[in-house]
Amino acid sequence: MRDIPESPKLFSFEFLALCLILMAAFCNVSVFYGFYHYLGVIGIPLAWRGFLVGLEPMAAFALRLFVIPWIQARNAYTVLMVSLVLMIAASCSYLWVVTVPSMVLLRIVHGAAIVLLTSAVIALIVQFIPKEKSAQGFSIVSISTMIPYSVMPTLTEAILPQVRSEAVIYAGVSIFSGVSVLLLAALRNRLTAVLRNMDTALTRRPRMDEIRENFQQRSVVFLLCTAFLVYLAHATVFYFMKDLSLQTAIGDMGPFFTISMATMIAVRAFGSLIFDRMNKRRTLQFGLALLILCLAALPHSSAHMPFYLLAGLYGFCMGLILPLLNALLFLESPPPLRGLNTNLTMFTMDAGYFIMPYMGGMIIAFGAGFDVLYYIGAGFILLSLSFVTPLAHIRRR
Numbered sequence: 001m002r003d004i005p006e007s008p009k010l011f012s013f014e015f016l017a018l019c020l021i022l023m024a025a026f027c028n029v030s031v032f033y034g035f036y037h038y039l040g041v042i043g044i045p046l047a048w049r050g051f052l053v054g055l056e057p058m059a060a061f062a063l064r065l066f067v068i069p070w071i072q073a074r075n076a077y078t079v080l081m082v083s084l085v086l087m088i089a090a091s092c093s094y095l096w097v098v099t100v101p102s103m104v105l106l107r108i109v110h111g112a113a114i115v116l117l118t119s120a121v122i123a124l125i126v127q128f129i130p131k132e133k134s135a136q137g138f139s140i141v142s143i144s145t146m147i148p149y150s151v152m153p154t155l156t157e158a159i160l161p162q163v164r165s166e167a168v169i170y171a172g173v174s175i176f177s178g179v180s181v182l183l184l185a186a187l188r189n190r191l192t193a194v195l196r197n198m199d200t201a202l203t204r205r206p207r208m209d210e211i212r213e214n215f216q217q218r219s220v221v222f223l224l225c226t227a228f229l230v231y232l233a234h235a236t237v238f239y240f241m242k243d244l245s246l247q248t249a250i251g252d253m254g255p256f257f258t259i260s261m262a263t264m265i266a267v268r269a270f271g272s273l274i275f276d277r278m279n280k281r282r283t284l285q286f287g288l289a290l291l292i293l294c295l296a297a298l299p300h301s302s303a304h305m306p307f308y309l310l311a312g313l314y315g316f317c318m319g320l321i322l323p324l325l326n327a328l329l330f331l332e333s334p335p336p337l338r339g340l341n342t343n344l345t346m347f348t349m350d351a352g353y354f355i356m357p358y359m360g361g362m363i364i365a366f367g368a369g370f371d372v373l374y375y376i377g378a379g380f381i382l383l384s385l386s387f388v389t390p391l392a393h394i395r396r397r
Contacts, residue, residue: 010137014194015128017187021080022121023144024176028087029114030152031166031173032056038166042098052103054357059111061350067119068343069211073127076120077191081184083116084177091174094167118346123339124191126330135275135327139268142323146268150261211340219332220341222387227325227345229384230288231352233295233377234318239357244370248302259308260315267319280324280331281391287320288385295378299371328391 039049071079090110097106129137156169163169214220241256275283294313301307326345333341360373 010128010130010133010140012128014187014190015125015137015140017183018121018125018128019140019144021180021183022118022125022141023147024180025087025114025117025121026145026148027152027176028091028173030148031156031169033153034156034166039103041165042167044098044100044103048100052100052107054354055104055107056111056114057350057353059108060115061347061354063112063115064119064343064347064350067115068340068347071116071119071123071343072339073123076123077184077188079116080120080124081181083113083120084181084184086113087117087177088174088181091177092171094170119343122342122346126338126342127194129330131331133276134330135271135278135280135323136273138326138330139271139275139323142326143265143268146261146265150258150265211337214334214337214341217332219391220329222391223325223329223332224341224344224348226384226387227329228348228351229380229387230321230325231349232356233291233380235352235356236360236373236377236380237295237314238353240360240370240373244299244374245307247370248299248307255308256311259311260318263312263315264319267316268323271319271323275323275327280328281388284321284324284328285385285388287317287324288381288388291317291321292378292381292385295374295381299374 036049036053039052040046044052086109090106090113093106093109097103125141152173156166159169160166163172245256290313294310294317298307298310298314301310326342329341329345330338363373363376364370
């Protein structure tokens with residue numbers, strides 16, 4: 001097998017176009033922040049609402065593990081085009097779906113479309129990230145997924161009074177998928193030419209023996225475990241921050257996510273220029289250690305100023321941790337398995353967002369306060385440090 005050429009150029013047309021398609025996908029997801037309320041508006045029984053809200057990430061969690069080994073660079077274009085059409089159909093269906101059975105089916109189809117779309121984009125996009133610019137590349141990718149969450153909820157709230165219901169907005173965001181179809185069509189010849197010139201080891205489906213060897217590589221397993229623990233802690237903040245703010249008498253916690261998200265984007269935008277010149281493992285350890293302090297301090301913040309300062313610290317930590325974690329996994333992965341392993345981090349995210357609400361709910365049901373969940377989240381991050389610390393020794397061996 002010949003050597004695999006890697007171009008030092010990151011900002012290619014293909015890379016930027018795929019980032020835009022990924023951003024469009026998350027625009028579709030980020031408008032569902034008020035879906036629980038919408039289900040009440042259309043008369044869905046209370047007992048079904050929480051289940052239907054969680055059904056889409058649950059479907060993503062269940063499906064992604066089966067999809068990841070199947071999708072590779074050669075078939076990703078077809079999968080991506082099919083998933084975009086499926087996404088348009090699912091988004092528009094919210095206009096007429098108002099019963100529990102049809103909503104169950106729609107949420108499963110919507111979750112499947114999102115999994116296929118994001119997995120196919122990742123399988124393609126890692127082919128255009130040079131090894132020497134891995135941290136910068138993943139910073140740009142992560143910014144693409146974050147911008148919708150900072151823009152779309154505010155935009156939705158501005159548009160909502162002018163339309164009949166949230167369903168109009170859920171259908172309206174299908175325009176982003178439509179634009180993605182056109183962009184992908186324009187990319188077809190360029191992607192075909194690039195993939196044709198790549199080594200077949202990079203573009204074929206990973207063999208089962210390669211996947212088994214991948215999971216025998218301790219550094220890969222340790223980094224995936226770290227990602228899972230980070231997403232468990234992140235899900236704790238996402239799902240239980242409002243309840244913690246009420247428990248600590250902060251009250252209005254809306255600015256927390258605005259501040260943390262703005263800080264996160266700023267860190268990744270600036271960090272994309274310097275992350276590749278830093279010691280990634282040590283910087284990741286620094287970010288994890290700071291995050292432990294942040295999570296442990298949040299339950300003790302009973303005034304607005306320290307609460308918002310901790311929001312900035314939280315955004316700073318997550319802005320460091322996630323792109324560096326992805327970059328390290330990228331570097332530790334054999335080139336043919338980079339798409340597989342990057343998609344596995346998406347699986348750990350699905351798992352964290354699926355498991356933590358149920359785990360946290362059970363802990364609260366047994367009489368614990370919401371502060372306990374944040375101490376547990378800090379414990380998750382402390383445990384993740386035990387997976388990152390041995391990486392230097394593994395690499396020396």
